[in-house]
Amino acid sequence: MKITGTTRIRFILGDPVQQIIASHNSNLRYEADGLDVAVCPLHVRAEDLETVVQSIRCMHNVIGFGITIPHKIAILPLLDSLTERAALIGSVNTIARRPDGSLLGDNVDGQGYLDGLTRDGVDVRGLRVLQFGAGGAGRAVAFSLASAGAAELVIRNRNMERAIALAQDVARAYPACMVRASDLVAEDDVRQAEIIVNTTSQGMHAEDACLFDYSVLAAHQVVSDIIMVPELTPLLKAGKDAGCLVAYGKRMTEAQYPLVCALLGIDRPHQVHGGAEV
Numbered sequence: 001m002k003i004t005g006t007t008r009i010r011f012i013l014g015d016p017v018q019q020i021i022a023s024h025n026s027n028l029r030y031e032a033d034g035l036d037v038a039v040c041p042l043h044v045r046a047e048d049l050e051t052v053v054q055s056i057r058c059m060h061n062v063i064g065f066g067i068t069i070p071h072k073i074a075i076l077p078l079l080d081s082l083t084e085r086a087a088l089i090g091s092v093n094t095i096a097r098r099p100d101g102s103l104l105g106d107n108v109d110g111q112g113y114l115d116g117l118t119r120d121g122v123d124v125r126g127l128r129v130l131q132f133g134a135g136g137a138g139r140a141v142a143f144s145l146a147s148a149g150a151a152e153l154v155i156r157n158r159n160m161e162r163a164i165a166l167a168q169d170v171a172r173a174y175p176a177c178m179v180r181a182s183d184l185v186a187e188d189d190v191r192q193a194e195i196i197v198n199t200t201s202q203g204m205h206a207e208d209a210c211l212f213d214y215s216v217l218a219a220h221q222v223v224s225d226i227i228m229v230p231e232l233t234p235l236l237k238a239g240k241d242a243g244c245l246v247a248y249g250k251r252m253t254e255a256q257y258p259l260v261c262a263l264l265g266i267d268r269p270h271q272v273h274g275g276a277e278v
Ligand SMILES: NC(=O)c1ccc[n+]([C@@H]2O[C@H](COP(=O)([O-])OP(=O)(O)OC[C@H]3O[C@@H](n4cnc5c(N)ncnc54)[C@H](OP(=O)(O)O)[C@@H]3O)[C@@H](O)[C@H]2O)c1
Pocket: 069, 109, 112, 132, 133, 134, 135, 136, 137, 138, 157, 158, 159, 160, 162, 199, 200, 201, 202, 204, 226, 227, 228, 249, 250, 252, 253
């Protein structure tokens, strides 16, 4: 890929960054789409986040950056504005740098999740959902499910306080959705769920315990996992074996590509006049 002075630059800020592969996938897409855009991970420690973010304001060929663990919430006070959904979710994963250096934070995790489901032919309207996890991505997914019309959402998380806080926040924003936190995985909740989604990182490692008794899964259910590696998590494998529709984590990542392009203006023509971005 050719990176020159006309290339629009994106970063991904995180700590650690060794696990980041989205940069490579995005660069391949930019090249395939004929876009003069490049993205590079930056390893930024928490104590240096403010310095790095303030520096990016002065970098005129930078159009924005992604933000990942552990900075998704810590960055909020460093930004100038948030989209409505980022404010609701309480975390950001993508920041647009405007030509004047101002920074707008958004969170496209949840919309990416929903768009991925739509591509798999799943419409969440009126459905009962059992969600595992209430972390950063879990919050985004829960808000997106409720906003898209899920009828019922049961949230199970290891840290029950986070599950309760998320259930309360979602219920306040979307009163039509019946939301509750659950401190155990009731077999009835599993059986009654039409969509089961894992938003935890449990399932990334071979030694991870199962989220629940997978033998209960039935073919009419949609089983979804947002973990990207491994692609076929134990939950998804069990869903596949049971004949369920299986929604992979990579779908959510892929679906975020056009959302990020739109937010950062990558889909609009780039003009440079006298060295200043306009
Ligand atoms: N496909 C995509 O585009 C995409 C996008 C974003 C994230 N992700 C993936 O989503 C996962 C979560 O990311 P995140 O940003 O939400 O992280 P996070 O904010 O750190 O949240 C982690 C979540 O996983 C739970 N968890 C972690 N280890 C656990 C364990 N051993 N047992 C039970 N629960 C455990 C946490 O529970 P507690 O609250 O109890 O700690 C929390 O709910 C990661 O695998 C990440 O790669 C995928």
